[in-house]
Amino acid sequence: SREIRPEPSVFELAPGVTVGGRELLVMAGPCSVEGEEQLLETARAVKAAGARVLRGGAFKPRTSPYAFQGMEEEGLKLLAAAREATGLPIVTEVVNPRDVDLVARYADILQVGARNVQNFPLLRLLGQQDKPVLLKRGMATTIQEFLMSAEYILSEGNQRVVLCERGIRTFETATRNTLDLSAVPVLKEQTHLPVVIDPSHATGHASLVPSMCYAAVAAGCDGLLVEVHNHPETASCDGPQSLTPAGFAAVMDKLRRFAAAA
Ligand code: PEP
């Protein structure tokens, strides 16, 4: 908490890639790894636009057991190849505690999905890893519960935890979730940990993502996690909320203009 550590945490996610400092950290890429061409094309595009981390799911926590579950280790290998090709570090989700070692062999940053925010055995295992963790808030998790989940990781020794607000469940159906933007200043008041916003899962619609990126930055977030797909219309997961490479580049341009004006 802020009482114990008054200064904000600033740390490296990978060599040369810092979170919590002055520079906004943008992580971008497809919801899921689908194949070599899809991933490489998207990775090159997000890198060119200024993203510092490549995202992509190899293990997917899908609502339906019959939906695409991810390419698993094959997907991790493609992520590693994309890192090789672009120099971008990789953030990818680990869904099952038994896969922590496997995912950690390939990933630079280990993601905990919203559905696993209170999977305490998983959190403890991640606390024993020497890799930063991107911890997503659950869709029905209070700030207090969210912070206690972070504490499960910290208390095992891993101090590199990034908190991610990705929208919570409300009565509203116009958006996939309701982005709790106030979580940014609330978390900033209560904790030293960096806070990032995922406007893609929060809104569910690509057309709403740019405005929520700008709002999140205005609210004081440390970074963004944005879904980008080279062909959103054919995406096997979350196409409707994925920006095209051109759409993402336009958002990044505008963010740079805001930063220059500030
Ligand atoms: C994701 O980032 O791919 C994802 C599944 O998000 P969430 O856990 O927030 O639903």
Ligand code: MN
């Ligand atoms: Mn997704």
